[in-house]
Amino acid sequence: MMNEQAVKGTSxxxxxxILGTDEFGVFLPLVGIMVVTTLIRPDFLSVGNFSAMFTQLxxxxxxxxxxxxxxMVGQVDISTGRVAGLAGIIMSALVVDGGMNQxxxxxxxxxxxxxxxxxxxxLVVYFDIPDFVATMGTLYMVGGARYxxxxxxxxxxxxxxxxxxxxxxxxxxxxxxxxFWLMILIFAFVFVVIKKTLWGRRLLAVGDNRxxxxxAGINTNKVRIxxxxxxxxxxxxxxxxxxxxxxxxxxxxxxxxxxxxIAGCVVGGVSLAGGKGSxxxxxxxxxxxxxxxxxxxxxxxxxxxxxAVQGLLMAGAVLFDLYxxxxxIPA
Amino acid sequence: MNxxxxxxxxxxxxxxxxxxEIGIMIPILIVCVITTMLKPNFLTWKYxxxxxxxxxxxxxxTLGECLIIMSGEIDLSVGMNGCLAGIVMAMAASEWHLPLxxxxxxxxxxxxxxxxxxxxxxxxxxxxxxxxxxxTQFICQGLAVTISQxxxxxxxxxxxxxxxxxxxxxxxxxxFIFIALIILxxxxxxxxxxxxxxxxxxxxxxxxxxxxxxxKRIKLIAFVLAGVFAAVSGMFDTLNAGAMxxxxxxxxxxxxxxxxxxxxxxMAGGAGSSFGVALGVLLFHTLWYCLRILDVNTNLQLVLxxxxxxxxxIMDTQRKRLEARKMV
Numbered sequence: 001m002m003n004e005q006a007v008k009g010t011s012x013x014x015x016x017x018i019l020g021t022d023e024f025g026v027f028l029p030l031v032g033i034m035v036v037t038t039l040i041r042p043d044f045l046s047v048g049n050f051s052a053m054f055t056q057l058x059x060x061x062x063x064x065x066x067x068x069x070x071x072m073v074g075q076v077d078i079s080t081g082r083v084a085g086l087a088g089i090i091m092s093a094l095v096v097d098g099g100m101n102q103x104x105x106x107x108x109x110x111x112x113x114x115x116x117x118x119x120x121x122x123l124v125v126y127f128d129i130p131d132f133v134a135t136m137g138t139l140y141m142v143g144g145a146r147y148x149x150x151x152x153x154x155x156x157x158x159x160x161x162x163x164x165x166x167x168x169x170x171x172x173x174x175x176x177x178x179x180f181w182l183m184i185l186i187f188a189f190v191f192v193v194i195k196k197t198l199w200g201r202r203l204l205a206v207g208d209n210r211x212x213x214x215x216a217g218i219n220t221n222k223v224r225i226x227x228x229x230x231x232x233x234x235x236x237x238x239x240x241x242x243x244x245x246x247x248x249x250x251x252x253x254x255x256x257x258x259x260x261x262i263a264g265c266v267v268g269g270v271s272l273a274g275g276k277g278s279x280x281x282x283x284x285x286x287x288x289x290x291x292x293x294x295x296x297x298x299x300x301x302x303x304x305x306x307x308a309v310q311g312l313l314m315a316g317a318v319l320f321d322l323y324x325x326x327x328x329i330p331a
Numbered sequence: 332m333n334x335x336x337x338x339x340x341x342x343x344x345x346x347x348x349x350x351x352e353i354g355i356m357i358p359i360l361i362v363c364v365i366t367t368m369l370k371p372n373f374l375t376w377k378y379x380x381x382x383x384x385x386x387x388x389x390x391x392x393t394l395g396e397c398l399i400i401m402s403g404e405i406d407l408s409v410g411m412n413g414c415l416a417g418i419v420m421a422m423a424a425s426e427w428h429l430p431l432x433x434x435x436x437x438x439x440x441x442x443x444x445x446x447x448x449x450x451x452x453x454x455x456x457x458x459x460x461x462x463x464x465x466x467t468q469f470i471c472q473g474l475a476v477t478i479s480q481x482x483x484x485x486x487x488x489x490x491x492x493x494x495x496x497x498x499x500x501x502x503x504x505x506x507f508i509f510i511a512l513i514i515l516x517x518x519x520x521x522x523x524x525x526x527x528x529x530x531x532x533x534x535x536x537x538x539x540x541x542x543x544x545x546x547k548r549i550k551l552i553a554f555v556l557a558g559v560f561a562a563v564s565g566m567f568d569t570l571n572a573g574a575m576x577x578x579x580x581x582x583x584x585x586x587x588x589x590x591x592x593x594x595x596x597x598m599a600g601g602a603g604s605s606f607g608v609a610l611g612v613l614l615f616h617t618l619w620y621c622l623r624i625l626d627v628n629t630n631l632q633l634v635l636x637x638x639x640x641x642x643x644x645i646m647d648t649q650r651k652r653l654e655a656r657k658m659v
Binding site for chain 2: 133142259305318
């Protein structure tokens with residue numbers, strides 16, 4: 001890490017610095033898959049295919065960005081997908097059923113998810129429950145709670161009076177819907193926070209070695225709880241964006257997102273051991289998962305193998321990460 | 332004098348609380364009592380036998396899961412591994428027209444192979460267990476759906492209908508196989524050297540490696556055994572339904588982990604017993620069954636299950652703290 005920065009500081013071999021980053025390591029296979037698939041099936045590289053792929057990707061990418069925070073501090077959060085669903089259903093229930101102002105409803109939806117994140121953090125940090133099991137508990141609780149809001153009719157936001165956001169979400173700006181640009185904005189913001197602020201450094205320090213971080217005077221418990229809260233926050237935004245996009249509050253929103261999000265993180269170079277990861281890597285990682293899934297369908301594999309490819313990608317990515325870590329240690 | 336008696340009494344209560352097996356009996360009883368109060372005919376053999384018979388499917392998978400958790404790892408592939416094994420068994424019967432015994436062996440072999448893959452990745456490549464088994468879960472799921480084309484595959488040619496319908500002692504043969512597996516596992520965990528090593532690796536891997544144990548091999552064997560147990564649960568599914576569908580077994584890994592947590596298997600590894608797990612399965616299944624009898628909203632059931640998981644793990648950590656305090 002220090003070495004890379006030193007290289008960057010001289011600003012002379014800038015290209016080598018870029019080539020040496022973890023993000024570039026993920027970028028290479030992404031380009032590789034695209035080139036190979038395009039060579040075999042040229043229509044893969046059409047604008048329509050790509051814009052469809054990247055509009056779908058927005059929601060998982062935001063969830064993955066959320067999930068990357070606990071991973072960076074060396075924990076895991078598998079409740080993210082259901083939390084996204086919870087935010088969406090609360091928001092639409094309040095608007096359609098309670099006739100609430102759209103913005104207030106969105107805020108309440110997000111606030112409910114922040115509470116879930118706080119519970120996750122407390123269970124893991126203060127009750128000392130293994131992270132996987134604790135967030136599995138909230139996965140079940142939140143997963144069931146989503147359905148308790150439904151009333152036997154659809155929460156259709158499009159017919160709702162005073163609800164202007166759905167119309168905004170249908171429009172396209174520069175060829176992409178508004179939530180895509182919003183996602184890019186959030187990623188850019190988080191990138192700056194992680195790479196340039198003290199808080200971001202602390203986060204990674206806690207993930208890298210908790211004892212050393214505590215000795216250096218960092219309140220590690222607080223940082224870990226914050227990571228869980230941010231994870232729920234970003235997932236909630238993903239869930240609300242999806243609900244606004246389809247204009248319908250569905251309780252099953254977010255099912256299975258958590259593992260695709262984690263797969264995206266892992267492929268994107270977020271180390272499961274903690275202490276390493278970047279938003280740019282996560283974005284590229286999620287893109288890689290989506291492009292690979294899309295590519296195998298173009299290459300004529302049965303669509304049912306999609307999940308299997310995701311599994312293989314994930315295992316491959318973690319193996320690669322381990323290999324890289326081993327190589328770095330002696331240096 | 333009086334005070335001494337009092338402290339004796341609280342000592343006994345503490346001991347009961349510290350014993351995980353007895354700790355689970357209490358909630359089982361509470362659930363049964365509440366259900367009986369709301370639905371008086373609950374305590375009849377019809378309901379009890381159907382709870383016992385119905386618990387074998389999740390139970391077999393849980394037995395494998397508990398070995399893995401005892402060794403300090405986690406296995407997320409048990410559900411889909413069992414599903415894939417069941418699909419392979421059904422394919423062997425319907426497409427390759429094999430007789431019963433080779434079909435069953437193929438089923439177990441598939442499970443063992445997936446377990447071996449898990450174990451190899453975790454022990455020899457050094458991948459973390461949950462990401463490995465998550466990956467194999469995806470792979471198994473993809474393979475199962477692709478092989479079966481999403482349609483149920485019948486095992487009519489094996490003529491297992493009589494075996495499944497038979498009711499020895501009012502239960503099913505599968506239930507007795509399950510009991511036998513529990514006893515076998517108990518012997519393995521408590522009476523063999525391997526079981527002792529497994530628990531010590533789970534309790535403190537570094538210390539046991541320094542003491543000269545081959546932790547890698549011990550864990551690898553645990554993963555293979557878990558794969559076999561998962562295959563048994565898939566086999567039960569296939570036999571029971573007379574066909575296998577790739578939709579079976581989804582989410583079973585989570586339920587198996589919950590059963591282990593409820594059954595006193597410490598999530599940190601190193602502690603637990605096979606009877607505790609059996610009771611955990613019984614509690615989980617009884618609860619699930621009672622909630623269904625009482626017509627509790629399905630989604631509220633999920634919320635309750637999550638709550639129970641968290642509560643039981645909190646109980647476990649509190650139990651450990653109490654134990655540690657007593658030692659001091």
